Amino acid sequence: MATPLTADDLLRALREEGLTVHEVRDWRHHNRNTKGQWGPMHGVMIHHTVTEGTDYSVGLCYDGHPDLPGPLCHGVIDKKGEVHLVGNGRANHAGLGDRDVLEAVINEDAELPPDDAADTDGNRHFYGFECINLGDGEDPWPEAQKTAIAKVSAAICRAHKWTERSVIGHKEWQPGKVDPRGFAMDGMREAIKRRLADAPEGPEGPVSSEEPEGDGRPVPPKPQHPPYEPFPGSGFFHAGTHSPVITAMGERLVAEGCGHYEEGPGPEWTEADRTSYASWQRKLGFRGKDADGVPGQVSWERLRVPNS
Structure with missing residues (x-):
């Protein structure tokens, strides 16, 4: 159980894990909070998009569609292993799932029970990340993308002092779902566990924005030294x-x-x-x-x- 990360905290955690992060439009204020509660947080949920192409997939996850308004997740992980943040707050990604699974995630149990019920609001309690993949069992999962999934999950787990047992797939939460298809979640959790055993890699580089800078005037240089002490561990x-x-x-x-x-x-x-x-x-x-x-x-x- 944890208070949701702020936009700044989420962005910082992802960058410190060594990820390249893109900020999409008004993602910091883009959510479904008017439709339901957001938090307390209990875990991270991984999905696949059933789409191809970065621009199309990111746009869909930001805007949603007539039957399911966006954001459809908090971030999109593309084939290159880069993260596109599309929402901050409640998002339409998890839907109703199994209360027993939620309890197992909260307790960080070694084994998850079968997801044979749909009686609990997952959008309230899980961060969601969509990974670009057709989900047909043939579309490949590049190593860079799978590494990014582990990094994203580890970043959030570090921020909340969770273990890898707080990360699940959509297919482990909601009856009838198959995503992410193409790799085993147990293997992914092992990768997350190994990453959590080491210190984060540190920032990959400057955060980019997928919106124009504005009026074209020069941006003032950042100070050489941060005004606040970095976390010493x-x-x-x-x-x-x-x-x-x-x-x-x-x-x-x-x-x-x-x-x-x-x-x-x-x-x-x-x-x-x-x-x-x-x-x-x-x-x-x-x-x-x-x-x-x-x-x-x-x-x-x-x-x-x-x-x-």
């Missing part, structure tokens, strides 16, 4: 760590009304830092192990710790 925060980053973090926690310091904050990681950070995680809506006081990437980036 959860392993950085342990007894004995001594850094000005810890002081800057504590000052931001105090500013957010989450400080639990009798003295300080100071440069050494202490129990007061952990308690204060747990308060910040709860303020963001995290619960349970997601609010243990050890910084994670999503909560860190939202805290905006000044560069030290």
Whole structure:
């Protein structure tokens, strides 16, 4: 269970996993939130488009069709392994599926039960990614595309501190569905597991937009150094760590009304830092192990710790 990622958080997570990401039109505000609830989030669902051609497939997933308005997913993964973001919020991709499957995903069970019922709203709880493939069992799945599926899934799992068991195929959710057809989801989950065991690759390159820049005036250069401290990794925060980053973090926690310091904050990681950070995680809506006081990437980036 997790609060949905913001558009910025999703984009950042995908880029840090080493993906090339394209922003399509007004994807940040394109959703079906007026038709139903969005969140809490429980997993990632993989589909195939039953189409060919990147431009056509991306356009269809953004706009939908008369019987099923778009967005039809959150992102489209093309044959080159590039991601096209088309929605942010509730999307028409999962439909009604099996409640027992949802419970297994929430619990991250080793095995999924049969999807023999359609009684639960999947659009509310799953991020959806459509992969360009005809789904006829003959259209190939390039390695670059399958790698991108693993990267997309790993990026979201990292952001929510999920394992690979939070990733399923449409065919494992809704009775009668066969997508994605052409590779085994168990094998894909193994690939995701291996990727999660390593650090993310880092940004592939600048994010591109599939919309014109505007009036053609020069774009100001980006600053050489980011204004905020990049996430140093959860392993950085342990007894004995001594850094000005810890002081800057504590000052931001105090500013957010989450400080639990009798003295300080100071440069050494202490129990007061952990308690204060747990308060910040709860303020963001995290619960349970997601609010243990050890910084994670999503909560860190939202805290905006000044560069030290």
